[in-house]
Amino acid sequence: MRIIKAADYQDMSRKAANLISAQVIMKPDSVLGLATGSTPIGAYQKLVEWCKNGDLDFSTVKSVNLDEYKGLPRTNDQSYYYFMHENLFDKVNINPANTHLPDGTEPDSDKECARYEALIQSLGGVDLQLLGLGHNGHIGFNEPADEFDKVTHCVDLQESTIEANKRFFASADDVPRQAYTMGIGTIMQAKKILVVVSGEDKADIVAKAFFGSVTPQVPASILQMHQDVTLVADAAALSKVPQK
Ligand code: F6R
Helix, strand or coil, rough: CCCEEEEEEEEEEEEEEEEHHHHHHCCCEEEEECCCCCCCHHHHHHHHHHHHCCCCCCCCEEEEEEEEEEECCCCCCHHHHHHHHHCCCCCCCCCCCHHHHCCCCCHHHHHHHHHHHHHHHHHCCCCCEECCCCCCCCEEEEECCCCCCCCCCEEEEHHCCCHHHHCCCCCHHHHHCCCEEEHHHHHHHEEEEEEEEEEHHHHHHHHHHHHHCCCCHHHHHHHHCCCEEEEEEECCCCCCCCCC
16 A cells, blocks of 8 residues: 655645546546545546646546435435536536446436446446545445445445434435445455545544454455555544554
8 A cells, every 4th residue: 555645635635636637647548436525625626627727638538436325316416426517527528428426316226236336347447446534434335334345235324424414404304314335345346546535533544444454344444455555645634643
């Protein structure tokens, strides 16, 4: 694992965007695995800026997102579809037909998960997967569990997640109860993985996930077993990493 230490959130965003940009320049038809959440927003802003000034070309890039709420229409501003269009897709020259997310409006979970997993394989797999890190070590919607979930699946959101997310909805009743997510196995198949983390509130989980034991109770800890992982984190997020 490579650790790239950034000074702060802005620096982390620029460094992460540089790595994504290098991937697209070296392989213009890359399949990018993308994430939502607050952490990647700064990196997406940089990519937008570089695309606008002509330094970056997304015209042959394909993308697959990690996850999506089940039951939310694309027009809902809390859907990950909406987030990706708002923060990246509508602002760069990517072909919308080449952008993919799980379809939250498909009620048949088995059907949708099988479709999404087959789609990723049909694209030849993910070249570079971008990941954020949850406070409990989750990646995608893969929460702490007794075993690692392998492929794309439907998860029941934990009460704590519903509680945490209710501020974005009119009421707790409006928060989706389920989500579709790539599995740990799907994520581990990516050729390269780029994890972005910022802030002191993530320092404990960074130390646990990347320097503790590999266990499904800390889903991100499996990344220690991947052959090409880069962690770009700011000084605050790295503040509890054991010193050599
Ligand atoms: C987003 C995702 C989540 C987030 C994680 C961190 O698609 O799958 O696992 O990456 O919850 O979120 P932030 O970046 O908001 O701290």
